[in-house]
Amino acid sequence: MSLLEVTEVTKTYGAGRAQVTALDGVSFSLDRGRLLAVLGPSGSGKTTLLSIIAGLLEPSSGQIAIGGTPIHLRSAREAAEFRRTRVGLVFQEYHLIPYLSAIENLLVLCRFAGRVREDDRARAARLLAEFGLAERAGHRPSSLSGGERQRVAIARALMNDPEIMLVDEPTSHLDTDRGRQVIEMLHAHIRGRDMTCVMVTHDPRMAEEADEVIRLVDGRVVRPPQPSSRKPAAM
Amino acid sequence: MLGIWELVGNKLKFGLIAAAIGLIVSLTFIMASMSEGLVTGMTGAARALDADALVFQGDTFLALERSRLTADDIEAVSRTEGVASAYGVGHAFISIDAPDEAFNARAFGLGGRFDQLPIVEGVGTPGPGEAIVDVTAKENGVRLGDTLELTPIGEELVVVGFTEGRRYVMTPGVFVDLPTWERIFAATALGQMRERYTGEAPGADRVVQQIDGSVSVAAVDLEPGTTVEELAADLAPQYDVATPQAAAMASNGMTVMMLAVNGIQGVSLAISALVIGVFFFITTLNKTGQIAALKALGASNGFVYRQLLVQITLLVAVASAIGITITFAMGASMPPAMAFDPQPVRWAVALVSVFAMAYLGSLFSLRSILAIDPATALDRAEH
Numbered sequence: 157m158s159l160l161e162v163t164e165v166t167k168t169y170g171a172g173r174a175q176v177t178a179l180d181g182v183s184f185s186l187d188r189g190r191l192l193a194v195l196g197p198s199g200s201g202k203t204t205l206l207s208i209i210a211g212l213l214e215p216s217s218g219q220i221a222i223g224g225t226p227i228h229l230r231s232a233r234e235a236a237e238f239r240r241t242r243v244g245l246v247f248q249e250y251h252l253i254p255y256l257s258a259i260e261n262l263l264v265l266c267r268f269a270g271r272v273r274e275d276d277r278a279r280a281a282r283l284l285a286e287f288g289l290a291e292r293a294g295h296r297p298s299s300l301s302g303g304e305r306q307r308v309a310i311a312r313a314l315m316n317d318p319e320i321m322l323v324d325e326p327t328s329h330l331d332t333d334r335g336r337q338v339i340e341m342l343h344a345h346i347r348g349r350d351m352t353c354v355m356v357t358h359d360p361r362m363a364e365e366a367d368e369v370i371r372l373v374d375g376r377v378v379r380p381p382q383p384s385s386r387k388p389a390a391m
Numbered sequence: 392m393l394g395i396w397e398l399v400g401n402k403l404k405f406g407l408i409a410a411a412i413g414l415i416v417s418l419t420f421i422m423a424s425m426s427e428g429l430v431t432g433m434t435g436a437a438r439a440l441d442a443d444a445l446v447f448q449g450d451t452f453l454a455l456e457r458s459r460l461t462a463d464d465i466e467a468v469s470r471t472e473g474v475a476s477a478y479g480v481g482h483a484f485i486s487i488d489a490p491d492e493a494f495n496a497r498a499f500g501l502g503g504r505f506d507q508l509p510i511v512e513g514v515g516t517p518g519p520g521e522a523i524v525d526v527t528a529k530e531n532g533v534r535l536g537d538t539l540e541l542t543p544i545g546e547e548l549v550v551v552g553f554t555e556g557r558r559y560v561m562t563p564g565v566f567v568d569l570p571t572w573e574r575i576f577a578a579t580a581l582g583q584m585r586e587r588y589t590g591e592a593p594g595a596d597r598v599v600q601q602i603d604g605s606v607s608v609a610a611v612d613l614e615p616g617t618t619v620e621e622l623a624a625d626l627a628p629q630y631d632v633a634t635p636q637a638a639a640m641a642s643n644g645m646t647v648m649m650l651a652v653n654g655i656q657g658v659s660l661a662i663s664a665l666v667i668g669v670f671f672f673i674t675t676l677n678k679t680g681q682i683a684a685l686k687a688l689g690a691s692n693g694f695v696y697r698q699l700l701v702q703i704t705l706l707v708a709v710a711s712a713i714g715i716t717i718t719f720a721m722g723a724s725m726p727p728a729m730a731f732d733p734q735p736v737r738w739a740v741a742l743v744s745v746f747a748m749a750y751l752g753s754l755f756s757l758r759s760i761l762a763i764d765p766a767t768a769l770d771r772a773e774h
Contacts, residue, residue: 203769212687212766233691236765240689247768251684253393255400267393268690296400312688324769 158185159352160209160320165218167204167375178204180375181218186368191343191353193366201375202356203324209354210243210322211235222320240268244313244351248325250305252297258284258308259293262315283311287341303334310342314349321346321353327362339365394698398705405702408670409709415663416707416714416745421721422659423737426652428730433648434639436499436525436557436564440480441507442610444619445638449629453641455482455559455607462604464630469609471625473617478502479606481572483579485565488540491532496524497559500572500606508566513552519571523552525563530726539565544578556732560643569606577602610635660744667745668752671703675756679763686765695760699753707749711742 167179178201186192196202207213209220211227212235220227227238239245252261262280266272284293287307297305306326313321323342327335339355339362346353355366363369371378398405437445437455446468448458460468460479469477481500486493501507505516508523513535517523524533533539539548548567557564567575577599613622623632633641640649675682682695718733725731 207766207769210687210769212764212769236686236689236691238689239687243689245687245768247684247687249680251681251687251768253681253685255397256393260396264393264685265688268685268688268694 159188159223160186160354161219161221161224162205162209163219163221165205165208165215165220167201167208167213168216178375179208179215179372182372182375182377183218184370184377186352186354188352189347189350190367191346191355191365192368192370193363194354194356194370194372195358195360195363196372197358199374200372202358202372204375205372206322206324206354206356209320210245211238240265241316242319244316244318244321246306246309246313246321246323246326248328250297250309252305252308252312254297257294257296258289258300258304261297261308262312264312265316280311280315283314284308286345287311302329303338306330306338307341310338310345314345317349319351321351321355323353323355325357326355327357327359332361335359335362336365392698392701394701395705397698398702405706408674409706410713412667412670412706412710412749413713413717415666416710416742417717417721418714419656419659419663419741419745420714420718420733420738421731422656423741424718424722424731424733426656427734427737428732429648429652430640430645431556431732432558432561432730433643433645434559436497436559438636438639439507439557440610440635441504442478442635443613444611444622444632445480445635446477446609446611446622446626447631447633447638448608449631451631453631453633453638455638455642456484458607460606460609461601465606465609468611468626468630471622473614473622473625475612475614477609477611478504479569480608480610481569481576481605482559482607483572483576485544485575485579486542487528487531487533487565488542489528489531489533490537491530493542494528494531494562496528496563496565498522498565498567498572498575499559500567500569500576502569502606504610505566508552508554508557511553511555513550515552517551517567517571519568520547520549521551521567521571522548523554523566524550525557525565526553526555527558528563528565529553541575541578544575546575546578561730573602573605608638660741660748663745664748664752667707667749668755671699671749671753672755672759675699675759679759680768682760682763683765683768686763687768692757692761696753696757699756699760700750703749703753704746707746711745 162182162184165179165182169176169178182205194202194205204213208215211230215228222242230238253264256264259280262283263272263276266276281293284290287310289304289307292300292304300308326338330338343365357363447453448460451457465477465479468474479502483498485496485498487496508515511526533550535550537550539550541548580598580602619632619634626632640646685695722731722733
């Protein structure tokens with residue numbers, strides 16, 4: 157069974173003549189361990205789709221299920237709990253907390269839950285090391301490069317061992333080489349942990365790193381899910 | 392706690408906020424101290440009288456200046472059921488030709504009980520012709536051992552001690568024994584008569600006779616279980632009764648003055664609350680994106696609000712320490728005559744009010760936190 161199932165999801169804003177359709181009957185599914193790239197021009201509905209999968213927005217119609225469990229129609233508290241425990245979110249703007257060190261940024265999810273245990277610290281340190289940031293663990297975001305911040309943001313998303321990673325334009329602030337490195341790291345971790353990832357990007361070169369690609373135009377899927385040209389990476 | 396990390400990580404920003412709130416807190420404390428100082432300056436000598444109740448001549452509306460009780464009155468009061476003991480307190484207007492500057496004062500004759508005066512310098516019990524003076528008289532050059540000339544009556548008093556917090560209608564209290572007070576009071580009354588008549592004023596002997604043994608009010612200690620109201624009911628209707636505190640606040644326009652003072656304090660507290668609330672509201676608005684990201688990552692509104700409350704508590708605590716320091720520094724630099732009297736109870740009330748107002752002001756921020764859509768953490772510019 158697919159981990160992620162998106163069925164006839166529609167999202168409209170406004171009403172009457174002012175109504176805007178951001179998503180129009182989007183459907184796809186994604187298996188465990190797969191990385192899906194969602195390509196599309198600006199305004200095509202990519203971020204809306206990501207927000208709905210993350211439980212940040214309610215679809216106007218349609219269904220989203222993760223592991224067979226519908227994730228829409230939740231209360232705000234349940235949605236927050238869902239994101240904290242089952243979703244790894246990576247923002248285009250990183251959204252690292254500026255006054256926290258890299259390792260404390262990873263531990264922030266534990267702080268939501270109330271306490272930070274020693275094994276949480278060990279896990280955060282291990283993740284940073286896996287992303288080549290062991291030496292930068294005590295540094296604040298302002299003293300990290302763009303690539304380092306992005307890697308910290310991805311490591312933070314992995315901290316709660318999510319079932320699904322949702323990544324928004326992970327390479328928009330990086331040059332091609334650094335962007336490719338970040339995607340490769342991300343991909344390796346997804347495979348290694350048997351999790352699923354939806355990555356929104358406008359960059360077709362980054363989409364080449366994905367297992368599957370869909371293209372959104374005006375809120376519709378114009379290219380059904382298909383294997384990308386990329387070979388599965390060995391861990 | 393994330394809120395504490397944020398404070399530590401932004402020392403300059405939050406330091407400035409704490410300093411600004413500290414100034415506001417100091418304003419609140421200074422207002423409270425000046426209000427208390429005003430009350431002490433206006434009523435200190437009367438409301439601090441060591442007694443459960445003061446008995447006034449009837450229909451004098453609890454005015455120390457107008458009340459007159461004879462020796463028989465004091466005797467009658469002493470014999471009233473529920474009265475453990477009573478002593479006379481005399482009041483008189485006086486003017487003093489001080490070394491630096493002549494000033495008006497109020498003479499209080501105490502029928503014993505001089506131990507009720509907090510002595511800051513000198514001795515605590517004056518003999519005939521001696522006085523214990525409120526320390527604010529030092530502003531006029533009065534020193535221990537000085538002989539003060541009371542004008543225009545020509546009486547003299549030797550300063551044997553200084554007390555504090557014993558002013559009346561913003562003039563220093565001068566405490567003497569009852570025989571000395573009686574002499575001053577009679578001389579004042581006769582002096583006024585002499586100003587109107589040449590030679591010996593008619594009826595002067597009768598005036599002196601009437602003053603003999605009289606006082607202004609009777610200060611009463613009640614038997615345990617007896618209330619002021621019961622004493623008032625037991626006494627004949629030609630007397631009025633009140634606690635020293637109530638009596639002090641009932642005369643010299645204190646009721647209206649307290650309305651004004653409390654109004655000023657209320658307004659300053661309200662403005663403080665608004666400013667403190669706005670401070671935290673602005674800091675919340677400034678980190679809308681960060682809060683949206685935290686919520687998107689799974690932080691509840693409660694978690695975000697708790698961080699704000701932690702910050703408010705710590706910042707207001709630091710600001711209070713700053714405010715108290717500023718207030719003490721300002722108080723220390725003020726002359727004794729200045730109406731400034733820091734009272735722990737009033738400060739505690741002001742402090743609790745500042746915290747309460749800060750938490751109340753945080754509700755603006757809570758509203759803002761609740762309104763922040765976590766979806767905005769993701770780029771939604773495309774639609």
